[in-house]
Amino acid sequence: MSASATPTFPPHLLDFQDWSRPQIESLLETARMMQEVLARPVKKVPALTGFTVATVFFEPSTRTRISFELAARRMSADVVSFSGAMSSTTKGETYRDTLRTLEQLGIDAYIIRADAAGVCHQAYRWLGKPVLNAGDGWRAHPTQALLDAFTLLQSLGSLEGRKIAIVGDILHSRVARSNAELLPLLGAAVVACGPATLLPASLPGARLTTDLREALEDADAVMVLRLQKERMDKGLLPSLPEYIAAYQVTQARLGWAKPQAPLLHPGPMNRDVELEGILAEAPQSLVERQVANGQAVRMAVLYHLLVGRKRSEG
Amino acid sequence: MKGEILFRNVRLVDGRGDFGQADVLIGEGRILSLAGGEAPKVVEAKGLVLSPGFCDPHAHLREPGQEVKEDLESGLTAAARGGYTDVVSMPNTQPVVDTPEAVRALWEKARQIGQARLHPAAALTQGQEGQWLSEARLLQEAGAVMLTDDGRTNEEAGVLALGLRYAASWGLVVAVHAEDAGLRRGGVMHEGEVSFRLGLPGNPAYAESARVARDLELLRYALEYAPSVPRLLHIQHLSTRRGLELVRQAKREGLPVTAEVTPHHLTLTDAALASFDPVYKVAPPLRPRADLEALLEGLLEGSIDCIGTDHAPHTPDEKALDLLRAPFGIPNLEVAWPLLYTELVEKQGFPLATLVERFTDGPRRVLGLAPIHLEEGAEASLVLWNPAEARPVDPQAFASKARYSPWAGWRLQGWPGLTLVAGRVVFSASHPELLY
Structure with a gap:
C-alpha cells in the first residue's frame, strides 16, 4: 500500500459521519488483504506488535468481543478486556472513571460497546486516543455495517444502484442505522421495513416502509434484524405471532426479491421469529460468511486506526 | 437630599x-x-x-437533601451574581417541601444568607405524589408563593382540577410542567430528525402540546367555580410552537394563564445533541429551530410572560454519565441575563425594555408581586x-x-x-x- 494512494482517516471509527467513499473503499481493500492472511496456515502477522488494545464492553456481548480480540491478536497486538454492565441503578464507577483507569495502563486503542448512544463519542472526547465503536445503544455498529458491505460486495460485485432491504425493528437497531449510513456511500439504495411502531419517522440514507412486499420486491439483497423480545413488554408490538404473520422473512416472501438475492442477518438469530428457520442454511444465506468476514474487517479497521493512518500522515 | x-x-x-x-x-x-x-x-x-432586580419564577436550589448539587447559599449567591434579587425555589427536594414548617425553615435560612431573596414554591400535592392536596392556605401563610408538582407531571387530571379550584380560593398560582408522561416515555431529547439519526429515545413535541391543551381545559373548568380569579395557571418552560399557539389562543380568550420560557430554549436547538454531550440534556428537551423562533416571537408579543431559568444543577460527575443516564438540567442563573441580552438584543435587535420586562415585571406578575419600576x-x-x-x-x-x-x-x-x-x-x- 503506497502512502499516496491511501486517503487520510479519521482518528476513530464512531460512525460513518466523517467518512468518504474512497476511505471506505480503501478500508475494504485492506480487509481483502486481511482475508488472505486468514487463509494462511499461520494466521498471524506482526503489524500491531507493541500496540495494546482494550476491549471495553459495558454491555455484555460474546460474539463481537471474540471477533475483535481475535482480530487484534492475529495482528500481534496485546489485548486486555474489561467488561462490566452499567445498570441505571449502579452507583459505582462511571464510564469515565473506568476509561481513565484504563488510560493509565497505556492503552493505544479502545474498542467500546455500551447500551447508550454516544458513549464512544464521549470516550473519544475524554481520551483523545483511537476509539472503535463496537455498538453504542441504538446508534451505530460500524464494523457490522462494514462486514455487511464486504459480504455484499463479495456476492454482488458492486453495490452501485442495488436495492438492499433491511427488515425488522429499525427504530432500535444500530445495525440498521449504520447500514443506512454506509451502504448509500457505496451507491446502494436502502429500504428499511418494519411495523409502524418500530420505525422512526425518518432515517437519513433509507426509505422507510411498513409494507414488507414493497421492501422485498426486486431487492438485490435482504438483511433481516433480530427482534428483541422486550419490544413486546414495552407495548410496542401486540404479539409475537402477529409479528411473525406480518413480517417474518419466509422462503415464499423471499421470492419477491431478485432470484438468489443474498440473505444476511447480524446474529444472534431468533429462528422462526424474524426469519423462517430453514432459510438460515439456504444457499443464498451469507450468515456464516458474515461472521468470518467480520474478523478480516475488524483487522483492517484496527490496522488503519493504529498504523495505516499514521503511515499516510507521515 | x-x-x-x-x-x-x-x-x-x-x-x-x-x-x-x-x-x-x-x-x-x-x-x-x-x-x-x-x-x-x-x-x-x-x-x-x-434595571430592577431580576425575578426567576423557576429555580431548583436543591435544599434540603441534595446539597451535593446545590444549596441555598450557593444557589442564591449565583442568583445575585446573575442580577437576580428574587428567586422561586422548586419543592422537588428530599424531603419534598409540602409543609408550612419546611417553607418557613427555607425562608428563614435564606434571609440569613442575605443574597437574592427566596420565595419558596410548595408542592401542590403531598409528597408531590399527585394524590392528596397539600395545605395551600397554611403554606401560603408560611411564605409559599406558588404551588407545583413540577417535574412530577400532573398525570391525574382530576387532582389537578381540584388543586386549581382550591388554589384559586387563596389567590395562589399553580405551576405545571406540561408534559404527558405516557407520550414522553423514556425520551432523552426531542423526537425528530436528529433523534432518529442519533439513535436516542425521543420525546415528541406533542407530549407538551397535548398536556398544555388538557391543562387549559382544566383551567376553564376550574374557572366555573372561581370566575374572577386574576391568575391561576402558570405553564413552566414552554418549548414548542404548538404549545405556544395554545397559550396564545387561551390568552386571547382572557384566561388567567401565564407562561415562561428558559434561556436554553431560546438559544440552543436539538442539533446540539449530535455532540452526545449530556450538558445539552434538559427537560423539556431542546427543540428544532422552528420552535425556537416561535418562542422568540411569543416572548416578544407577550404570549410568554417571562424568562424562567429552570436552573437545575447536578454534579459534574452526574453530567458526565451517558445520555440515557445523565440527569436532566443545567445551571443558568449566572448567565441568563448576559446570554439573552447578547443573543437577543445585541444580535437580533430584540427590544431591550421588553427583555427587561420579561425578567422583572413579567415574572412578578406571575407571582402576584408588585412591579418594581425606576421611580422615586x-x-x-x-x-x-x-x-x-x-x-x-x-x-x-x-x-x-x-x-x-x-x-x-x-x-x-x-x-x-x-x-x-x-x-x-x-x-x-x-x-x-x-x-x-
Missing part, C-alpha cells in the same frame, strides 16, 4: 422603557431621587445600565449591568456548584456588576468598594 449611594449618569431601563441618564440616589432601601443628591458613596456609572419611592432592588463589557462564560468561576455550561466559552455582553436587594449591596464585582 442625603442618601447612602449615588449612581451618577446611569442609564435607566425598566419594563416600561428606556429613560436615558439620571443621577439615582439610594437610601433607606428605596430610590430616594432620580435627580441626584448627596451620598457618602458615589458611583460614576456612565455607560452602565440600572421604589424599592431599591436593582441590578447595575454593563452592556459593553464582553467576556466568555467561564463555568469554573460559577458560584453555583454545577460548574459546567452549554454556553461555556460563549462571549457575552451585559454582565451584571452590582446587585442591590432593598438597598443593600449583595453582589459587587464592578464596584467592590460598595461592599464595605
Whole structure:
C-alpha cells in the first residue's frame, strides 16, 4: 500500500459521519488483504506488535468481543478486556472513571460497546486516543455495517444502484442505522421495513416502509434484524405471532426479491421469529460468511486506526 | 437630599422603557431621587445600565437533601451574581417541601444568607405524589408563593382540577410542567430528525402540546367555580410552537394563564445533541429551530410572560454519565441575563425594555408581586449591568456548584456588576468598594 494512494482517516471509527467513499473503499481493500492472511496456515502477522488494545464492553456481548480480540491478536497486538454492565441503578464507577483507569495502563486503542448512544463519542472526547465503536445503544455498529458491505460486495460485485432491504425493528437497531449510513456511500439504495411502531419517522440514507412486499420486491439483497423480545413488554408490538404473520422473512416472501438475492442477518438469530428457520442454511444465506468476514474487517479497521493512518500522515 | 449611594449618569431601563441618564440616589432601601443628591458613596456609572432586580419564577436550589448539587447559599449567591434579587425555589427536594414548617425553615435560612431573596414554591400535592392536596392556605401563610408538582407531571387530571379550584380560593398560582408522561416515555431529547439519526429515545413535541391543551381545559373548568380569579395557571418552560399557539389562543380568550420560557430554549436547538454531550440534556428537551423562533416571537408579543431559568444543577460527575443516564438540567442563573441580552438584543435587535420586562415585571406578575419600576419611592432592588463589557462564560468561576455550561466559552455582553436587594449591596464585582 503506497502512502499516496491511501486517503487520510479519521482518528476513530464512531460512525460513518466523517467518512468518504474512497476511505471506505480503501478500508475494504485492506480487509481483502486481511482475508488472505486468514487463509494462511499461520494466521498471524506482526503489524500491531507493541500496540495494546482494550476491549471495553459495558454491555455484555460474546460474539463481537471474540471477533475483535481475535482480530487484534492475529495482528500481534496485546489485548486486555474489561467488561462490566452499567445498570441505571449502579452507583459505582462511571464510564469515565473506568476509561481513565484504563488510560493509565497505556492503552493505544479502545474498542467500546455500551447500551447508550454516544458513549464512544464521549470516550473519544475524554481520551483523545483511537476509539472503535463496537455498538453504542441504538446508534451505530460500524464494523457490522462494514462486514455487511464486504459480504455484499463479495456476492454482488458492486453495490452501485442495488436495492438492499433491511427488515425488522429499525427504530432500535444500530445495525440498521449504520447500514443506512454506509451502504448509500457505496451507491446502494436502502429500504428499511418494519411495523409502524418500530420505525422512526425518518432515517437519513433509507426509505422507510411498513409494507414488507414493497421492501422485498426486486431487492438485490435482504438483511433481516433480530427482534428483541422486550419490544413486546414495552407495548410496542401486540404479539409475537402477529409479528411473525406480518413480517417474518419466509422462503415464499423471499421470492419477491431478485432470484438468489443474498440473505444476511447480524446474529444472534431468533429462528422462526424474524426469519423462517430453514432459510438460515439456504444457499443464498451469507450468515456464516458474515461472521468470518467480520474478523478480516475488524483487522483492517484496527490496522488503519493504529498504523495505516499514521503511515499516510507521515 | 442625603442618601447612602449615588449612581451618577446611569442609564435607566425598566419594563416600561428606556429613560436615558439620571443621577439615582439610594437610601433607606428605596430610590430616594432620580435627580441626584448627596451620598457618602458615589458611583460614576456612565455607560452602565440600572434595571430592577431580576425575578426567576423557576429555580431548583436543591435544599434540603441534595446539597451535593446545590444549596441555598450557593444557589442564591449565583442568583445575585446573575442580577437576580428574587428567586422561586422548586419543592422537588428530599424531603419534598409540602409543609408550612419546611417553607418557613427555607425562608428563614435564606434571609440569613442575605443574597437574592427566596420565595419558596410548595408542592401542590403531598409528597408531590399527585394524590392528596397539600395545605395551600397554611403554606401560603408560611411564605409559599406558588404551588407545583413540577417535574412530577400532573398525570391525574382530576387532582389537578381540584388543586386549581382550591388554589384559586387563596389567590395562589399553580405551576405545571406540561408534559404527558405516557407520550414522553423514556425520551432523552426531542423526537425528530436528529433523534432518529442519533439513535436516542425521543420525546415528541406533542407530549407538551397535548398536556398544555388538557391543562387549559382544566383551567376553564376550574374557572366555573372561581370566575374572577386574576391568575391561576402558570405553564413552566414552554418549548414548542404548538404549545405556544395554545397559550396564545387561551390568552386571547382572557384566561388567567401565564407562561415562561428558559434561556436554553431560546438559544440552543436539538442539533446540539449530535455532540452526545449530556450538558445539552434538559427537560423539556431542546427543540428544532422552528420552535425556537416561535418562542422568540411569543416572548416578544407577550404570549410568554417571562424568562424562567429552570436552573437545575447536578454534579459534574452526574453530567458526565451517558445520555440515557445523565440527569436532566443545567445551571443558568449566572448567565441568563448576559446570554439573552447578547443573543437577543445585541444580535437580533430584540427590544431591550421588553427583555427587561420579561425578567422583572413579567415574572412578578406571575407571582402576584408588585412591579418594581425606576421611580422615586421604589424599592431599591436593582441590578447595575454593563452592556459593553464582553467576556466568555467561564463555568469554573460559577458560584453555583454545577460548574459546567452549554454556553461555556460563549462571549457575552451585559454582565451584571452590582446587585442591590432593598438597598443593600449583595453582589459587587464592578464596584467592590460598595461592599464595605
